[in-house]
Amino acid sequence: MKRFVGFVRKEFYHIFRDKRSLFILFGMPIAQILLFGFAITNEINNVDIAILDQSNDVTSKEIINKIAASKHFSIVDIIQKESSIESIFKKGKVKAVLQFENNFGNNLIKEKQANVQVLTDATDPNMANTISNYISSILKKYQQELNKNINIDYQIIPQSRMIYNAELKSVYMFVPGVMTVILMLVSAMMTSISITREKEQGTMEILLVSPLKPFQVIIGKVFPYIFLSVINAVVIVLLSIFVFNVPVNGSLFLLGIESVLFIITSLALGILISTLSATQQTAMMISLMGLMLPTILLSGFIFPISSMPLPLQVISNIIPAKWFIIIVKGIMLKGIGIGYIFKETAILVLMTLLFIGISVKKYKIRLE
Amino acid sequence: MKDKNVIQVEDLSKLFGDFAAVNNISFHVKPGEIFGFLGANGAGKTTAMKMLIGISSPTSGKATVAGFDVYKEAESIKKNIGYMSQKFALYDDLTVKENITFFGGIYGLSKKQIEQKRCELVEELGLQEVTNSLVASLPLGWKQKLAFSVSLLHEPKIVFLDEPTGGVDPITRRQFWEMIYKAAHNGTTIFVTTHYMDEAEYCDRVSIMVNGKIEALDTPKKLKEHYKTDTMNDVFLKLARG
Numbered sequence: 297m298k299r300f301v302g303f304v305r306k307e308f309y310h311i312f313r314d315k316r317s318l319f320i321l322f323g324m325p326i327a328q329i330l331l332f333g334f335a336i337t338n339e340i341n342n343v344d345i346a347i348l349d350q351s352n353d354v355t356s357k358e359i360i361n362k363i364a365a366s367k368h369f370s371i372v373d374i375i376q377k378e379s380s381i382e383s384i385f386k387k388g389k390v391k392a393v394l395q396f397e398n399n400f401g402n403n404l405i406k407e408k409q410a411n412v413q414v415l416t417d418a419t420d421p422n423m424a425n426t427i428s429n430y431i432s433s434i435l436k437k438y439q440q441e442l443n444k445n446i447n448i449d450y451q452i453i454p455q456s457r458m459i460y461n462a463e464l465k466s467v468y469m470f471v472p473g474v475m476t477v478i479l480m481l482v483s484a485m486m487t488s489i490s491i492t493r494e495k496e497q498g499t500m501e502i503l504l505v506s507p508l509k510p511f512q513v514i515i516g517k518v519f520p521y522i523f524l525s526v527i528n529a530v531v532i533v534l535l536s537i538f539v540f541n542v543p544v545n546g547s548l549f550l551l552g553i554e555s556v557l558f559i560i561t562s563l564a565l566g567i568l569i570s571t572l573s574a575t576q577q578t579a580m581m582i583s584l585m586g587l588m589l590p591t592i593l594l595s596g597f598i599f600p601i602s603s604m605p606l607p608l609q610v611i612s613n614i615i616p617a618k619w620f621i622i623i624v625k626g627i628m629l630k631g632i633g634i635g636y637i638f639k640e641t642a643i644l645v646l647m648t649l650l651f652i653g654i655s656v657k658k659y660k661i662r663l664e
Numbered sequence: 665m666k667d668k669n670v671i672q673v674e675d676l677s678k679l680f681g682d683f684a685a686v687n688n689i690s691f692h693v694k695p696g697e698i699f700g701f702l703g704a705n706g707a708g709k710t711t712a713m714k715m716l717i718g719i720s721s722p723t724s725g726k727a728t729v730a731g732f733d734v735y736k737e738a739e740s741i742k743k744n745i746g747y748m749s750q751k752f753a754l755y756d757d758l759t760v761k762e763n764i765t766f767f768g769g770i771y772g773l774s775k776k777q778i779e780q781k782r783c784e785l786v787e788e789l790g791l792q793e794v795t796n797s798l799v800a801s802l803p804l805g806w807k808q809k810l811a812f813s814v815s816l817l818h819e820p821k822i823v824f825l826d827e828p829t830g831g832v833d834p835i836t837r838r839q840f841w842e843m844i845y846k847a848a849h850n851g852t853t854i855f856v857t858t859h860y861m862d863e864a865e866y867c868d869r870v871s872i873m874v875n876g877k878i879e880a881l882d883t884p885k886k887l888k889e890h891y892k893t894d895t896m897n898d899v900f901l902k903l904a905r906g
Contacts, residue, residue, distance in 0.1 A: 298769065298772075299769055299770050299772060302765070302766055302769030302770065303766075303769070303770065305766075306755070306758065306762070306766045309755075309757065309758055309762060310755070310757055310758075313757045313798075314757065497751065497753065497755075497756070498749050498750075498751030498753045499753050499754075499755060501719070501747070501749050501751075501753070502747060502748075502749065502753045502767075503770070504719045505717050505718070505719060505742060505745070505747040505824075506742060506767075506770045506771060507739065507742045507743045507770070507771060507772065508770050509739075
């Protein structure tokens with residue numbers, strides 16, 4: 297035990313004295329979560345929109361003025377007929393078109409409700425979503441003002457329609473994704489690099505000749521990263537709750553346990569990579585190309601797995617990140633318990649055991 | 665000195681597929697002896713040494729190190745030997761003090777022992793000024809002397825040195841050998857591989873490996889007589905070239 301403590305202390309010295317690894321460990325997660333977070337929840341400014349006012353009455357004019365006055369939108373075109381909507385979108389001149397129905401003002405007074413259609417260009421799904429939310433809120437505000445003055449409930453009903461990508465399947469659930477990528481990066485890449493560094497420096501030999509058993513060496517090397525990765529996971533969850541208001545609907549405890557499981561899976565992968573590579577560069581390349589890219593591209597983080605071609609869908613199953621993202625989304629967003637993510641958890645456990653098994657075998661072969 | 669050998673090797677072989685990296689070697693090393701283990705690159709020195717220090721298991725043959733069997737008692741061997749490899753092997757990003765504490769720790773020394781050893785060692789090497797500096801900032805010669813001292817921290821019966829003086833200037837090499845003599849004088853057996861033939865002259869006995877076999881084994885003096893040359897260098901060339 298005392299040996300172990302000494303070993304772990306040494307690992308922490310390595311980590312804290314290497315500015316590069318410190319940056320990857322702590323700078324990267326915070327930078328990434330903030331980047332992704334703000335890139336997605338960023339408020340919109342001066343978005344070009346067009347108006348199709350088929351009613352042309354006082355009420356619609358008032359609403360148009362309100363929109364024109366807001367800093368979020370600038371009205372660049374007033375179109376006269378419905379058929380020009382498509383061409384204006386195709387030209388890419390505007391991101392949204394606001395279409396007032398015939399007799400908008402009259403309908404509002406007589407029938408107490410009136411329709412306005414918000415058409416958005418959903419080639420950029422997040423943008424589309426945000427625009428439609430902003431316009432809805434302007435309409436709502438106007439409606440409230442209206443109802444304050446007159447004692448009747450008027451309802452303006454905005455009908456949002458996303459065109460070009462109606463289902464919005466790729467709405468980024470960035471927190472689970474970023475969390476997965478970072479835990480993978482820190483755990484797998486950093487451990488594989490730190491183990492191969494010992495090999496390169498020749499200190500691994502010294503350690504193997506010492507009375508320390510090989511598994512003690514490996515656990516000693518890996519332990520600090522479990523600790524640091526847990527801290528990272530906590531930071532990410534806190535940032536997402538307090539900076540981005542992402543809800544955690546499920547059990548934080550379960551989320552913690554699953555995160556530790558995924559950290560261990562990644563560490564096992566890191567160890568496996570280190571048994572395959574002789575130099576730090578190789579370890580880094582394998583981690584980046586072999587782990588990071590598939591983790592980002594094939595795990596469902598950015599591109600929905602359901603829209604991938606079949607072969608890629610099959611491949612995505614062997615990517616640990618895919619299962620962890622399902623787990624995190626389930627716990628954070630859907631608030632589900634272990635019963636619903638039992639299969640995913642079991643898969644991660646099996647993968648971890650497999651990685652450890654192969655590493656042990658490789659390690660022995662190398663010692664022969 | 666008792667005549668029980670600290671290293672006893674009989675017909676030791678290591679095969680990689682059909683290739684015999686080490687081919688039926690036999691030798692013994694006496695306590696307190698400085699045993700030079702020479703051979704050209706690829707002659708099988710490192711493979712043989714790895715079997716003796718317990719990180720590679722032999723294909724056939726018998727060997728004991730410090731009285732322990734290399735097959736069954738590798739763990740006991742590890743506690744009783746020191747090792748310094750040809751690559752410099754302390755941690756560059758740790759200070760002198762931290763390196764000593766770490767290596768003392770993994771050999772199971774108590775805090776008190778480490779503290780005491782560290783004071784001795786720092787004083788002996790004249791490192792008082794730099795105990796809290798990173799090892800990276802020391803000149804190579806100092807590093808190597810420090811690495812040697814660190815390999816002796818736990819007072820091993822035998823210390824294995826794998827080309828310990830690679831890349832060091834002649835003066836430092838001389839000082840390094842003084843340290844080796846001192847350790848041998850204190851009863852530590854030294855098993856050293858080297859490429860420098862002048863260093864071979866410093867050894868009590870020398871073995872020369874060629875293509876996995878030990879072709880010659882004797883004191884430097886007798887080897888030179890036998891091969892009718894003036895220097896170990898010529899002995900080596902005669903053997904290595906066949």
